[in-house]
Amino acid sequence: MAQGVCELLWIRRLLTELGFKLEKQMELHCDNKSANDIAHNSVQHDRTKHVEVDRHFIKEKIEKKIICQPFVKSEDQLANILTKAVCGRVFHDSLTKLGIGDIYAQT
Known part of the structure; x- marks a missing residue:
């Protein structure tokens, strides 16, 4: 998910430099309910120790309303x-x- 957010940020910056005004949040679709829950949850759990930096990066972009993360059924x-x-x-x-x-x- 962190790689996907990086790609969305790159595309957003590219579109801005080309003169497009982006008014909506960019969507990162995910079919993994656990990944969505971890990205939105502010509580750190033992099972997320190895993804702590990525989780904070994704959560920061969601809170700043740069991206949104709708759930997609498998x-x-x-x-x-x-x-x-x-x-x-x-x-x-x-x-x-x-x-x-x-x-x-x-x-």
């Missing part, structure tokens, strides 16, 4: 068909959303 996450084993329904729904059709289907 079945709506298009990248899952490339990284995880998904059921056939989710796979075909994702292909449809990506605009990928069956090249062997008769037209």
Whole structure:
């Protein structure tokens, strides 16, 4: 998530230098509920010791309203068909959303 925030900040700066006025928060979509909870939680837990710096970086950007972090259900996450084993329904729904059709289907 910290890498994603860095990329969003880079894009935001680039757009600003090109003359675009950004009025809305940039969205970092995440389908990991635990990661969302850790980023929004102000209490430090033992299980987050190894990500403390990244957590503070992300939380700072969320509090400054630079980014927002909406939750995305796993079945709506298009990248899952490339990284995880998904059921056939989710796979075909994702292909449809990506605009990928069956090249062997008769037209």
